[in-house]
Amino acid sequence: MNFCMIKVSDLVLVNDKGEVIVGRAHHPVNSPAFAIHSKTQKARQGLNAACHANSVYGQAFTPFACLIEMI
Incomplete structure (x- = not known):
């Protein structure tokens, strides 16, 4: 997503396991x-x-x- 298109509703809060605890993950x-x-x-x-x-x-x-190969 282009940075200039991000809205507050696109943001999420995750716990230490990466699980969404606040917000709705669109991706x-x-x-x-x-x-x-x-x-x-x-x-x-x-x-x-x-x-x-x-x-x-x-x-x-x-x-x-x-994947981008390391060179």
Whole structure:
């Protein structure tokens, strides 16, 4: 989803297992993003939220739903 199109209703709150506890998930929770965010929040207990954005170059691979090989 393009960042400028995100609405509050698109956001969800998940527990430490990645299960949605507040909000209605229109899409599956992004597992890689959850893995990064949950580790960040465990390391920094005082955080209230974490967010991320993908670069234009990373987003180019999204429609293909394929793994990007490490080189």
